[in-house]
Amino acid sequence: xxRLAIQKSGRLSEDSLNLIRECGISFLSSSYKLKTEATNFxxxxxxxRDDDIPGYVQDGVADLGIVGQNVLVEAGFPDLExxxxxxxxxxLSLAILRSExxxxxxxxxxxxxxxxxxxILGRYLAGEGVQANLHTISGSVExxxxxxxxxxxxxxxxxxxxxxxxGLREVETVFRSEAVLIANQNLxxxxxxxxxxxxxxxxxxxxxxx
Ligand code: ATP
Ligand code: ZN
Numbered sequence: 001x002x003r004l005a006i007q008k009s010g011r012l013s014e015d016s017l018n019l020i021r022e023c024g025i026s027f028l029s030s031s032y033k034l035k036t037e038a039t040n041f042x043x044x045x046x047x048x049r050d051d052d053i054p055g056y057v058q059d060g061v062a063d064l065g066i067v068g069q070n071v072l073v074e075a076g077f078p079d080l081e082x083x084x085x086x087x088x089x090x091x092l093s094l095a096i097l098r099s100e101x102x103x104x105x106x107x108x109x110x111x112x113x114x115x116x117x118x119x120i121l122g123r124y125l126a127g128e129g130v131q132a133n134l135h136t137i138s139g140s141v142e143x144x145x146x147x148x149x150x151x152x153x154x155x156x157x158x159x160x161x162x163x164x165x166x167g168l169r170e171v172e173t174v175f176r177s178e179a180v181l182i183a184n185q186n187l188x189x190x191x192x193x194x195x196x197x198x199x200x201x202x203x204x205x206x207x208x209x210x
Contacts, residue, residue, distance in 0.1 A: 001042045002194040005062035008034070008047035012179055015087040016066045020045070023201035042194060053182070054080065060184045063191050064198070070156065070177040074119050080182035083199050086206055092117055092175040093157045095168040097145045102171050108132050108152055114144035115154035117175075124174045142166040 006016040017029065020043075027038040027045060035046045046062055053065040054075035065080075068088055072078060094113070096102055105128045114135045115121050125132055135150055144150040146167055154174055157163060163170060181202065183195055 001037075001044055002191050002198075003044045003046060003061075003063045005046040005048050005053045005056055005065040007050040007053070007066070010050060012050060012066060012068065012088050015085075015179065019066075019085065019087075019202065019205060022205045023198065043198075051075075057182050057184050060186065063184050063187055064195065065182045066179055067182060068177050069180055070117065070120065070175060072180065072182060073175070074117050076119065077182075080185065081180045082183045082195070083181035083202060085179040085181060085202065086209075088177075088179040090156050090158050090177050091173050092120060092154055092177065093170045094121075094152055094154050094172040094174055095142075095145075095157070095163050095170045096152045098167050098169045100151075102169075105130055105172055111151040112149075113152045113154060114141050114150035116141060117154060120175050121154045142168060 007013045025038045025041045025043060027036050029036050033047070035044060037044050048056065050067055050071050053062070053067040054072050054077045056062045057065040057080055058077050066085065069081070070090070070092055072081060094108070108125070109130050110132065112133045112135060113121065114137050116136065116138055118134045118136045121134060137144065141153045141155040142162055143166055144153055153168065157170055160170065181199070187195060
């Protein structure tokens with residue numbers, strides 16, 4: 001039996017469940033349950049908050065997980081990635097108030113930047129030779145500039161309409177992300193074999209979708 005952690009409810013949930021089903025794996029899911037067993041594959045599915053998934057897979061509480069690269073890299077475990085899944089594509093971008101001028105990332109030198117991704121942003125800024133004050137906040141990052149909490153933000157952007165609604169404009173892409181399959185690095189031989197079967201099926205599903 002191999003144990004896979006997926007997001008309980010959020011932007012990854014539906015596509016994760018669909019992918020497992022398209023792999024020919026059947027299971028009952030109810031919104032109350034925190035785990036379920038597949039009926040035709042030795043798989044147990046755990047439903048967790050996405051932020052908890054990288055740590056649980058690193059520690060072996062779960063063998064496998066499906067999570068966004070943004071959360072995986074921020075958690076500090078990029079090496080757990082074994083397969084790109086092609087959904088939940090998004091980007092982390094820097095944005096500033098529309099009323100502010102902007103020439104280059106050097107303009108952020110010494111500024112206050114609000115983000116939920118201090119690790120990813122810190123590495124990006126260091127690579128650009130920019131020193132800024134990062135303020136880690138866990139939600140509603142977009143309102144920080146308009147209430148005077150920060151000069152800029154770094155957050156997930158998909159449509160741009162949330163930025164627009166908060167008087168912001170995107171100025172730099174910091175990181176591109178998609179959902180990935182992750183795996184514990186010390187799987188038993190049996191679990192490694194099950195992982196390979198799953199990866200094979202996931203690759204077939206993706207080829208069939210194209
Ligand atoms: P949880 O309650 O599990 O902590 P959450 O609120 O942190 O959930 P979601 O908003 O459900 O997270 O997003 C989950 C993941 O989906 C993100 O980490 C990111 O990888 C991806 N994602 C977020 N926003 C978008 C978007 N607009 N388009 C596509 N993918 C996105
Ligand atoms: Zn989360």
